[in-house]
Amino acid sequence: MPMIQPVRGTRDFYPEDMAFRQWLNNQIREASTQFGYQEFDGPFLERLELYAAKSGDELVKEQSYVFPDRSGSMIALRPELTPSLARMVAQRGKGLTLPLRWWSFGPFWRYERKQKGRSREFFQWNIDLIGVDTPEADAELVAVAATLFRNVGLTADMIRIKVNNRRLAEKQLQKIGIQGELLPTTFRLIDRQDRMTPDAWKSYALESGLKEEQFTGLMKMLKDLDAWKTSPEMLQYFKAAEALGADEYLDYDPTIIRGLDYYTGTVYEARDVKGNHRSILGGGRYDDLVSVVGGNPIPGTGFAMGDVVFGLVLDENGIKPDLRVSPTDILITTFEEGGESSSIQISTELRDAGYRVEWYPEPVRLQRQFKYADRNEIPLVIIIGPDEIESDKVSLKDMVSGEQVSFDRSDLLTRIRNRLVG
RNA sequence: GCGAGGGUAGUUCAGUGGCAGAACGCGCGCCUGUGGAGCGCGAUGUCGCGGGUUCGAAUCCCGUCCCUCGCCCCA
Incomplete structure (x- = not known):
């Protein structure tokens, strides 16, 4: 057609x-x-x-x-x-x-x-x-x-x-x-x-x-x-x-x-x-x-x-604004299939706290997920994979500075609120 | 309504009778769970559509549709 x-x-x-x-x-x-x-x-x-x-x-x-x-x-x-x-x-x-x-x-x-x-x-x-x-x-x-x-x-x-x-x-x-x-x-x-x-x-x-x-x-x-x-x-x-x-x-x-x-x-x-x-x-x-x-x-x-x-x-005149298209503050990476994954749970937790959050909808290679965050200019990425789940931790990467830190999952909201890792 | 220029890969375009191309973008690899820069590899497609000429057409001819620009008018 x-x-x-x-x-x-x-x-x-x-x-x-x-x-x-x-x-x-x-x-x-x-x-x-x-x-x-x-x-x-x-x-x-x-x-x-x-x-x-x-x-x-x-x-x-x-x-x-x-x-x-x-x-x-x-x-x-x-x-x-x-x-x-x-x-x-x-x-x-x-x-x-x-x-x-x-x-x-x-x-x-x-x-x-x-x-x-x-x-x-x-x-x-x-x-x-x-x-x-x-x-x-x-x-x-x-x-x-x-x-x-x-x-x-x-x-x-x-x-x-x-x-x-x-x-x-x-x-x-x-x-x-x-x-x-x-x-x-x-x-x-x-x-x-x-x-x-x-x-x-x-x-x-x-x-x-x-x-x-x-x-x-x-x-x-x-x-x-x-x-x-x-x-x-x-x-x-x-x-x-x-x-x-x-x-x-x-x-x-x-x-x-x-x-x-x-x-x-x-x-x-x-x-x-x-x-x-x-x-x-x-x-x-x-x-x-x-x-x-x-x-x-x-x-x-x-x-x-x-x-x-x-x-x-x-x-x-070269003054057309360069506008960000994605509204997302935080991307949650995904490692596992299944509806009750930690990624979804964390995204809900952060959304309830008032952030704009999206989770990557399928467990593809991490490289793709980061590239996606980069292309959409999403400033923060949360990595929650087998390593983190086992140690009850969460990793957070700042996409602008490139810095990444790992901390206890219970500290999540405080660390996000402080934004800059460190 | 009138006039001019166009239509080829996702995009911008090159190709004027003899294998369908480049750049950018995209995908993959270098890098088993990490984007941007680099290098290597890869996939692109009804050449707008229909007909004609020809051994052979993206290329020439006819028709047609669409796009852009201008006139008119106006933000």
Whole structure:
């Protein structure tokens, strides 16, 4: 029988992969909770309409896994979390004590062509601050991200967070006569600049309805790295970021505008400095999302970070953690067959004392058993063979130092507790 | 949906018409109850699948499936 293919775009998590996923989850939990954020999660399945309400065109029509359930309702595997969050907030309505600081780490699905940094099934960290519309709130989110980066060893010369503000951009565009219907078009245009050649981009701009002088104005605007100084909101934002210790990662970048329609203020994304990867995280302020799903308007700000690019960037910078896969503290060697062997008895005794213990499940050559302990980086090995049983002793080997001692079996727990032999 | 490159041992790959290979990993021995380093020995396999050309195909031709990378979109 031929091997059945895994579903395209999914990943198998072997123990070593699972160790990384769990490590990432822990790092995310650590950074989030340091700022008082509470963990939550939405369902993995949602009604399709929830996404149709906002995320709009591409994400819903082209990239969602959609299927009818047995009652005929159209169901989607969640492609993002923000609409669920908005729904959950709207549902509880006034019962919630604002502001809300919520975070989540879980799986998402997008039906797209697999490529570097992108898979169809991926994990994402979402974190949001809801109920406040101050620049300080936006700055806090970036500070949480910066905390994670620092904790895992990603320094400011490895990655940058590029920030802009849509209200500022709107104001600037207004000055060159771009407003109304031309505004979203121009945002999309800005978003695509780095993916097109200058010539192609220019003709795309003119086709989109920009006049020649507006195009020139736009070019000038995208090169003005001081424009943020004209925005009180951004001045306040950068000041807060500095107080929060996050400014070392931050750059103002007028070309950052972001594709999603619901952003209203601050927008940002983190990229690796070398530019070898897609964005590590992206987010911003959305001030009327909750009302879209039927609640009272509540402002919010937050971002999402995918696990795939994050892992690639850690790897490239040589700071991906070397994680131990086996949880075992102590391996008990086995010499004899039979259910009542001393090996099993000792393993139970040590487990009752709170240690993580495994016994070698068959009496193979000792060499194999030690090799097994070595490969799994098990720090301690107990040898209990005919010699030990006859003299009522136990031998203990420290796999790191290589030292081995023999002592009375009755001393076992004390000797283990003291760990280092001698 | 469009474009490019691939598929040979567990893994990474070499092999372009004539015996199916290397490295790493794995197993065994040196070492009768002791891992990591070294040396020696050993096992690897539907050459993605189907068809065709040929005395002979991993190699050439046709078809097909799958993987990777890019475009689109995005974490």
